[in-house]
Amino acid sequence: MNAIIIEDEKPAARRLNRMLDKLEVPIIEVLHSVEDSIAWFLQNDHPDLIFLDIQLSDGLSFEIFENIKIKSAVIFTTAYDEYALLAFKLNSIDYLLKPIDDEELETAVHKYQDLLKDLNSKNEDLNLQLNFEDIKKLLVSPEERSYKKRFTVKVGQHLKMISLEDIECIYSENKGTYIYTSEGRNYLLETTLESLENDLPPDLFFRVNRKVFVQLGAIKDIIAYSNSRLKIITKCFKEFEIIVARERVKDFKNWLG
Incomplete structure (x- = not known):
């Protein structure tokens, strides 16, 4: 498993990086803006997991999803709770409020790992690559999905x-x-x-x-x-x-x- 952090506050990014290091989650990149993130996704293979702040220096991180078809699972890390509903519409793994608690972060990472194990156990004979679309299917089945009225x-x-x-x-x-x-x-x-x-x-x-x-x-x-x-x-x-x-x-x- 590999991950990236998208966070415009550098001290918060460093703290999150240290916390994830203790959980043995390798961070391959730290990005600080919508523009930089879009450029990075266009030029690199998508990671397994994204730790994503919502309010970045140049706009809301939801703009990334408007420009790029994200193939990664997402754990939101933000100081604002008003975006929770919108975040879960993107089928995120979890939504953590700052200051991020060690136990809550560990629970969110384990939730992703459990989903990964579940998917791999189903697809082990098919050798399929995990991406965000697979995570969506595990999180919300068509039978359970409800639509706006x-x-x-x-x-x-x-x-x-x-x-x-x-x-x-x-x-x-x-x-x-x-x-x-x-x-x-x-x-x-x-x-x-x-x-x-x-x-x-x-x-x-x-x-x-x-x-x-x-x-x-x-x-x-x-x-x-x-x-x-x-x-x-x-x-x-x-x-x-x-x-x-x-x-x-x-x-x-x-x-x-």
């Missing part, structure tokens, strides 16, 4: 509930994630598209490209587009053209039935 957004001093059927699409733009409703209104979400992958019912929503989920009932027309892609027309959305990425066209057609 609505979103709650803040409008001024009020909270507004939006049912999934009233959503035309969910999209990202300028580092924000937005709901666009059948009323023709945008609402900012405190989440990322990546974290919604396992949160939206797959029979109702489809991710047509890196920046857009489309709701089935909102589709008004589908038009052949350049380079074997498809253009989707919804009932109201006019912010930009919704194009099904070429590599997603086949899955999209299957999704339509």
Whole structure:
């Protein structure tokens, strides 16, 4: 097993490194920002495990998941508890609050090791490589998974509930994630598209490209587009053209039935 630490506070990174050294967890790299982390993942094999702070010097670490398909298991290490739900939507192994307790850290590492043993025992004859997708399957089975039924957004001093059927699409733009409703209104979400992958019912929503989920009932027309892609027309959305990425066209057609 090998691991990396992503932590912008160097004293905290050094302390965590020392704690993991006592647990015999080898750390192969320590990174301090979203930008550096993305660059590192693009150039290196992904580690087995990531110890990940959330608020980094140049943004939230969730941005890493928006740019890179992470193949590692994740243990979040942060001073902020308000991101716990979002972190677990990414199927993390654990969520540790600073200052990190030795016993809690040891428990989190053992949890990963137990999952690793379970997976290896199932796949020992197949010689499969462990990655984050395998960890996801162990953590949440399709039968146990529950999907969102609505979103709650803040409008001024009020909270507004939006049912999934009233959503035309969910999209990202300028580092924000937005709901666009059948009323023709945008609402900012405190989440990322990546974290919604396992949160939206797959029979109702489809991710047509890196920046857009489309709701089935909102589709008004589908038009052949350049380079074997498809253009989707919804009932109201006019912010930009919704194009099904070429590599997603086949899955999209299957999704339509």
